[in-house]
Amino acid sequence: MSETLNQEKLLVSSSPHFLKDESIPKIMHTVILALIPAVAASVYFFGLRALLLILVCVGVSLLTEYAFQKIRNKPVTIYDGSAIITGMLLGLTLPPDFTLFGAILGSFFAICVGKQLYGGLGFNIFNPALLGRAFLMATYPVFMTTWAEPRTIAKAVDAVTAATPLALAKFEGKFAPLTDLFIGNVAGSIGETSVIAILIGGLYLRYKGYINWKLPLGYLGAMAVFGGIFWLINPVKYPNPLFHIFAGGAMLAAWFMVTDMVTSPVTPLGQWIFALAGGVLAVVIRLWGGLPEGVMYSILFMNAFVPLINKHTRPRVFGEGAKEGEIAPLGGS
């Protein structure tokens, strides 16, 4: 008895008393694992060139983070995995024949401006990968919208430029078959085409409890319902709801970008607002905007509102009392 007391002192601390074995590196490494199916699909459909793009993005992201933190005399956090995710997500959203220099530039911008200039992980307002992509979209608008046919390893053909299903739907009124979209056998950003591969990773993350179901479901649901209204009005002109959520970057964004812990709201109501408004906005850009795809801008736009949403959807803290104009629950003067 006395021995035990000597060994383990009585620890007195405030709550929480139950601690879970979670940490930033653990979460990030799980997300990396969840992205592996999408990477595999991108290599299957677009060849080793896709792998090269992703590796370059990851490498430059890590290098930028390391260099920035060394120069600023800050603790180096390249092992927590967050820079790897930024690099992977950026790489997965690039067209297959994108220049390597462009990939380097985009990764540098994503980490340097999108993340480190705000103060590093946890302080960035915008999703770094999407900010890097938006920068590339403005820097190389032609390269960023030059797509290629999928060239699976089985039928190795040279790059044939092709329009994405979204561009075909928007400008020519042709809708790609849903099975092709589901499997990923269409032109598009290397990691965005295969719905099944992304779903495997996303559901794994959901199973591990690292993403909140409100965000992907709200985002995809809003896209399907809002897009579906116009499909019901005119099914010839507007694509059907499933097409909306299967085509373009919707799937990847819904599971891996909308759910970014840093750049999404923390309150339950705020998460609904963020996801639903983002989904509606994406469809608005798709149907009436100048670009065929609106997922990237819809998320970046909603990212900007996150501090405001958090502020105004804060649930009342126990013991806080009534708001002005409300009847005080107890003992109000």
Added chain:
Amino acid sequence: MAENNVSLWGEFKKGLWQDIPPFRLVLGTCPTLAVTNSVKNGVAMGLATLFVLFFSNIIISAVRKYISSQVRIAAYVVIIALLVTVADLFLAAVFPAISKALGPYVPLIVVNCIILGRAEGYAQKNPVVPSMIDALGIGTGYIISLAVMSSIREALGFGSILGFKVLGDWFEPWIVMILPAGAFIVFGSLIAAINYISQRKSAAQKALG
């Protein structure tokens, strides 16, 4: 400020680094962002501003004792508006292409904070000669700032400076640099660089003395 022992060189020099307008004073940022997509436009804008600033400082300093302080801003704006009209008509008559490229930004010099700022902060308290030197320093600093901004943006956005190709054919222009977003990126980076250098400088001075 003591009027007699002002070092004129010092008054000139402060506009080039210590008080360099858009980066240190953060005044006159609107044209800095809007017209610096090519060196030609940037420098033309800088020269027009220098012209207005030079004469407005001289006139305001000369009449500073006759303007009652209640109506001074209105009086300054009338003087500045006159000079801006001169600059605007001159550009339209002699360099119509530049005038067209600069668009509304030449008439907008009238509300450029650098000019009213120097009138308020310097010319109304100092005699004519120091005010003139002050205007020259600040105006030159502004031209240099616009030239640096526009060189970076034109080089990256078109691969050229003043229309001459400086980057080879291998270079794929960064379209973003000639868009407003590029202006903000370059502006922010330059402010950061200047703050970094001056922090290093003051740290070195502290270490010495």
